[in-house]
Amino acid sequence: MNYLRVEFELSPDLHEFFIAELMDLDFYGFEQFDDKLVAYIDKQRFNDSNREYLEQLISAYSGDSFLEFEEIPDQNWNEAWEQTIQPQRIGALLVKPTWSTEAPSDGEILLEIDPKMSFGTGYHATTRLMLRQIQEINLKGKRVLDAGTGTGILAIAAVKLGAKKTVGFDNDPWSRDNARENTLLNQVDESVEIRFGGIETVDELEIFDVTLANINRNVLLEILPTLVNHTREGGIICLSGLLDKDEDVMRDKVQTLSVQITAIEQEDEWILMQILKNEVKE
Structure with a gap:
C-alpha cells in the first residue's frame, strides 16, 4: 500500500483546524512542527477533488502554502515518527511508544502503543x-x-x-x-x-x-x-x-x-x- 505525504507550510495556530479538515478527507497520520504540518493518506483515498479542496483551503490563509505532495511506499512508521511521538501522562495512564524507556510510577497504568x-x-x-x-x-x-x-x-x-x-x-x-x-x-x-x-x-x-x-x-x-x-x-x-x-x-x-x-x-x-x-x- 502506498501513501501520499502532504506537507504544509502552516503557522502553528492553524494546525488543529487543518487536522480537523484533513480527518474529514480520511487523512489519519500527522506530524506537527513549528511552522509545518505533515499529513498522510492512503493514495487510493485521495483524488483530484480532495486536492482542489485543499488548494482552496490553503489559499484562504495568506502566507501559508503547500510545500509538496510526495508518494511514499509502506514503511516502518515507528522509525519515521520516533522523534515526534513521546510518552505522555494522562491521568493515571502512562502512554508511551515501545522505543521509550519511560517507566510507570506506582499506581500508573501503562499503555504501550506503536502508532x-x-x-x-x-x-x-x-x-x-x-x-x-x-x-x-x-x-x-x-x-x-x-x-x-x-x-x-x-x-x-x-x-x-x-x-x-x-x-x-x-x-x-x-x-x-x-x-x-x-x-x-x-x-x-x-x-x-x-x-x-x-x-x-x-x-x-x-x-x-x-x-x-x-x-x-x-x-x-x-x-x-x-x-x-x-x-x-x-x-x-x-x-x-x-x-x-x-x-x-x-x-x-x-x-x-x-x-x-x-x-x-x-x-x-x-x-x-x-x-x-x-x-x-x-
Whole structure:
C-alpha cells in the first residue's frame, strides 16, 4: 500500500483546524512542527477533488502554502515518527511508544502503543480527552464499543481500567493490523476484539454499556443513531473528534434521540461530549 505525504507550510495556530479538515478527507497520520504540518493518506483515498479542496483551503490563509505532495511506499512508521511521538501522562495512564524507556510510577497504568499509520497515540487532544473521560467512568465488568478504533488505544485502556470486554472496529487496513498488534503488546488480546469494517460489523443484537467514538463530526452525525441503538438504557456514550464550533450541530442531533448530554470537556479547540441514554419508563 502506498501513501501520499502532504506537507504544509502552516503557522502553528492553524494546525488543529487543518487536522480537523484533513480527518474529514480520511487523512489519519500527522506530524506537527513549528511552522509545518505533515499529513498522510492512503493514495487510493485521495483524488483530484480532495486536492482542489485543499488548494482552496490553503489559499484562504495568506502566507501559508503547500510545500509538496510526495508518494511514499509502506514503511516502518515507528522509525519515521520516533522523534515526534513521546510518552505522555494522562491521568493515571502512562502512554508511551515501545522505543521509550519511560517507566510507570506506582499506581500508573501503562499503555504501550506503536502508532504506525493509525490515529490515536495520546498525542492528539481528542485522544487525551477520551482517555481522561473514561477514567471518570466505572468500567468494571462492562462491555465497551470503540468505534473507529485506530491504534486500539481506547479499547486497550478500557480493559486496563476494568472493562470485561471491548469491541473495536475500523475500516482502514493499517488500523486493523496495528490495533491487533497493540492488543498483543499490552497483553489484552483475549479481552479486546478488533473488527475490520464500519458500524455494520456490530451485530444487530449486540448491546454495550459504554460506547466510545473518536472520529469526526460528519461520521458521528451519520452513525450516532446506530451507536445509541447499540448502547443499553442508562449507558454512556463519549464522542470526540469534534471542534468547539461543532457543538451546536451535535446538540441538534442529540435532541432527535432518546439521550441527554451530561458533560462537555474541552482542550484547545477540541471538545468531548458525554451522552447518557435515557431509560424507558414503564
